[in-house]
Amino acid sequence: MRPEHKNVPALPPSPHGGENCRAVASVLARVGDKWSVFVIMMLINGPQRFNELKRKINGISQRMLTLTLRGLERDGLVTRTVFPTIPPRVDYELTDLGRGLAQPVQALGKWAFEHLPEIEGARTSFDARSGKD
């Protein structure tokens, strides 16, 4: 088994960009991934141990946390440091690349937060429309 965490299935070539589109999309997929964003946010504060993250995110399964961290590690966004002690200890920390990614992500989050009312309003009225009428 080699999870790779996310499919990144590849997109059919687009008429304009083509190659790069796919690659960019794979990064967007990372961001869109529910857990990845949370982990990144958690790690902004500094290194965290496995179970700390698990506890703080509270709702993620051990499996998913592992897969998420693997994916982030694979993309060079976090580092995994093992202390061969007993009991074992593993720290996860954001790389410079990861911290760089955190910026636009936070910008997006900021936008999302600021426009939540509009979006939720739109959703509500849309649902009202399609519910009856």
Next chain:
Amino acid sequence: MRPEHKNVPALPPSPHGGENCRAVASVLARVGDKWSVFVIMMLINGPQRFNELKRKINGISQRMLTLTLRGLERDGLVTRTVFPTIPPRVDYELTDLGRGLAQPVQALGKWAFEHLPEIEGARTSFDARSGKD
């Protein structure tokens, strides 16, 4: 059946933010959605007809395009204008909100594009590591 296009399953409460976290996450999910981003990008150029989008994105199924557009419409990011002619014609256009979202999304895309080499490099070396050794 009422697809709603995306689950937005709700996140368990986080220790710090709580409520807002969930909502912001739902917006992030929109962005992370493969097709949504493409549609938004397409619509930056101006209004487009259904089959135009379908043709340009080339690889999206009719079903997914419909669902994606529904989701964007629901969030107030695009408008759907029906011309009751024969044959029918439907134009999709970005709202101001949608154009606003396009900004941070493009910023993210820009970042992704600029750091593609690093990320792909990280992926390659990671895969090499876990492949053998």
Next chain:
DNA sequence: CCGTATCCCGACTGATACTG
């Protein structure tokens, strides 16, 4: 041309149990 309904498969994910 635009959209919906149905079928169906594969991928994601949670629960659980087991190793170092």
Next chain:
DNA sequence: CAGTATCAGTCGGGATACGG
């Protein structure tokens, strides 16, 4: 404590066919 393996359920998403 950190991580892997297995199983089973759910659901996203493509293909197709039909309705307006």
